[in-house]
Amino acid sequence: MLRLALPSTRALGLRAIISSTPRPLSLPRGGRELSTSADQVRMLILGSPGAGKGTQSSRLVSKYDSIRVVVAGDVLRDQVRRETEVGLRAKSVMKSGGLMPDEIMMELMSSQILELGNTSFLLDGFPRTVGQAKGLDKALVEAGRPLTLVANLDVPEQVILQRVLDRWVHLPSGRTYNLSYNPPKTAGKDDVTGEPLSKRPDDNVETFSARLKSYHAQTAPLCEYFESRSGEGLEYVNLKGRTSDEIWPLLDEVVRRKYPWLKGKE
Numbered sequence: 001m002l003r004l005a006l007p008s009t010r011a012l013g014l015r016a017i018i019s020s021t022p023r024p025l026s027l028p029r030g031g032r033e034l035s036t037s038a039d040q041v042r043m044l045i046l047g048s049p050g051a052g053k054g055t056q057s058s059r060l061v062s063k064y065d066s067i068r069v070v071v072a073g074d075v076l077r078d079q080v081r082r083e084t085e086v087g088l089r090a091k092s093v094m095k096s097g098g099l100m101p102d103e104i105m106m107e108l109m110s111s112q113i114l115e116l117g118n119t120s121f122l123l124d125g126f127p128r129t130v131g132q133a134k135g136l137d138k139a140l141v142e143a144g145r146p147l148t149l150v151a152n153l154d155v156p157e158q159v160i161l162q163r164v165l166d167r168w169v170h171l172p173s174g175r176t177y178n179l180s181y182n183p184p185k186t187a188g189k190d191d192v193t194g195e196p197l198s199k200r201p202d203d204n205v206e207t208f209s210a211r212l213k214s215y216h217a218q219t220a221p222l223c224e225y226f227e228s229r230s231g232e233g234l235e236y237v238n239l240k241g242r243t244s245d246e247i248w249p250l251l252d253e254v255v256r257r258k259y260p261w262l263k264g265k266e
Contacts, residue, residue, distance in 0.1 A: 041067050041120035041259055042145055044127075046222055047153030049211045050160040050167070052244040054176055056153065056251055057124045059244075063252070063264040070112045072105065072125030074174045079108060081171070094202055097210030099218050102131050113139075129218050130225050137229075147234055149258050150226040151251055154240040157212065164208050168197040181243060 041064070045053045057069045079087030080094065086107050093100055100108075109126045113136070127133040140146045166179040170190035177184045177197060185191050202211070223238070230236040237254050241247035255262065 039261055040118070040145070041122065041149070041255075041262065042140070042147050043067075043121070043149040043151070043255075044123045044147055044226075045151050045153065046219075046226075047155065048157070048160060048215050048219075049208065050164045051153040051155045052163075052247065053124050053153060055182070055244045056151075056248060057122055059248055060122060060251070060255065064255070064262055065265070066262070067120045067122050068116065069122045069124055070109070070116075070126070071174070072109060072123075072128070075108050075112060076100070077171075077174070097202060097207040097214070099128055099211070099214040102129055105132060106135070127222065130221050133222055133225055149254070150230075150234065150236045151254065152223050152236070152238045153247055154238050155247075156242060159242050161205070161208060164203050165205070167200070167203055169200055170195060171198050181245070 045057060047053050054071060054073070057071060061067050061069050076087075076090055076094075080091045081087070086104060090100060090104050090108075093104070105126060105128055113123075127136050137147065162180065163178055168177045168179070168184070168188075169175065170177075170193070172195070173190070173192070175190060175192065176182075177191075184197060186194070188197055189195070190197060202208070223236075226234070227236045235254075235258060239247050239250045239254075241250065256264075
């Protein structure tokens with residue numbers, strides 16, 4: 001799966017751009033010409049923690065390799081692992097099970113979005129609040145590249161809890177496995193490298209419950225926000241299912257209908 005490398009936030013001078021009060025993203029309008037072509041995927045996947053956003057993103061970019069994906073969780077964990085300044089601030093929030101403050105998420109993700117240029121893209125895990133969504137919307141509209149599809153993954157919470165408890169990850173690559181429906185070929189080992197798998201520190205009942213509470217308070221209103229904006233080029237869809245295998249054909253059908261020109265692998 002193609003991911004974008006995270007440039008140094010210090011090198012980009014983002015701290016001079018983003019103050020403690022989050023501001024709308026500012027995409028370049030000069031120098032790099034941004035296309036207004038309709039032949040681009042500009043998509044966002046929503047869903048509660050553990051709903052399968054990463055799994056569906058992986059399937060999309062595996063089938064449609066012209067799409068680049070920016071996974072907020074991967075960007076976040078990379079910064080925490082490298083113990084950058086913003087990563088250390090994020091680490092304390094992760095331990096408490098809360099959602100990242102807007103200022104941290106904007107600092108982490110702005111450079112990623114700035115690097116997308118004319119490429120079709122899929123955002124996974126960002127924006128997380130209505131404030132972030134409005135800032136992202138404003139910047140993309142001004143750049144002539146507004147979002148065109150928002151898909152919400154609607155999965156029962158008890159199903160999600162079991163997924164979280166059964167989840168194992170290969171930390172260096174971000175590859176995720178689940179003992180229930182996507183187990184590794186060899187127990188406890190990554191399929192590609194053979195290296196040991198790990199549990200995420202926040203994959204436990206207590207932290208998951210706190211994350212769900214934060215999600216319902218801050219992120220769930222995103223569905224209402226994007227649904228209210230559906231039309232005039234933006235489509236919002238709610239996809240219900242208990243497993244990723246149930247949701248995948250629904251999502252793929254929506255993508256093929258929305259972007260009929262998109263060529264995928266069979």
